[in-house]
Amino acid sequence: MNGNEIIHAEAVTTDTIENSLTDQKKVRLDVLRLDKIHPVVSGNKWFKLQYYTGDAVNKGYTTLLTFGGSYSNHIAATAYAAKTLGLNAVGVIRGEAPKQWSHTLQEAHACQMQLVFLPRNEYDAIKKNVHTTKFEAQFGKAYIIPEGGYGLPGVQGAADMLHSTDTSNYTHIVSAVGTGTTIAGIIQATEPHQQVTGISVMKNNLGLNDEIQSLLNTSLPGRFRLIHDYHFGGYAKYTPALTGWMNRFYHASTIPLDFVYTAKMMYGIFDLMEKDFFRPRSRILAIHSGGLQGNRSLAPGVLVF
């Protein structure tokens, strides 16, 4: 059992967005709805996990151990995947235990993930150089998955996102970028005639190009562009302008976006269209990488969906 039975690959659709802007600019904009594969293990996080979990099972591990923040989609996805695969899971969480647990942490806990809270400085030191012995005493031998699924198995898994359907006709593939693992997989899975555009969701994360480079065994191709203009204040930050835009986008398209990643990507695509970043007759594929569970941390009523 490799866990593929928990996702609904058949539910993925490619939705076309048509409006006055796409008409005026003469571009085609499609959205690859990977958010539909699963409500919790949605989008890119499942793809990034699959080679890690496969390797863990093959090597006979019974416990997965990984890292993330209180709102991490990766923590939620790992907890759910482990539960489904019959594995134990440990989530090392950045920062002291909060008084009120986020929905993400509650969800992970409901999947029987054991949560360990580490002060930020300790967490930051340990996630880069994991001393498994520290955790082995407490949890036994565990298979370590880096924070966010960052690493070569994550890249390989992300590349599979584009193998589920024929994407060779698109001139541009656009995705939100956090750790860079997903976009590295997209670069790997695309062809020389395709432009790959990453929208960084962090403020001035200028080391990101190097991080992405180190995940590829070739140098970054000229057809890749990383854009830093749509972070809305930084990671998981947002403004009423962004949430208002998400609501209008939902009304027009019935596609829900998450405020941490996909809303910033889609807002960026519209602004880039406006600025003629995409030539007429471009065929753009936007990756809806999921993450909708994170919207539950917004106050009720902020979003209309």
Ligand SMILES: *Cc1c(COP(=O)(O)O)cnc(C)c1O
């Ligand atoms: C984690 C995440 C990303 C970013 O993926 P990276 O591989 O870390 O760059 C994009 N979209 C969603 C919804 C995510 O949860």
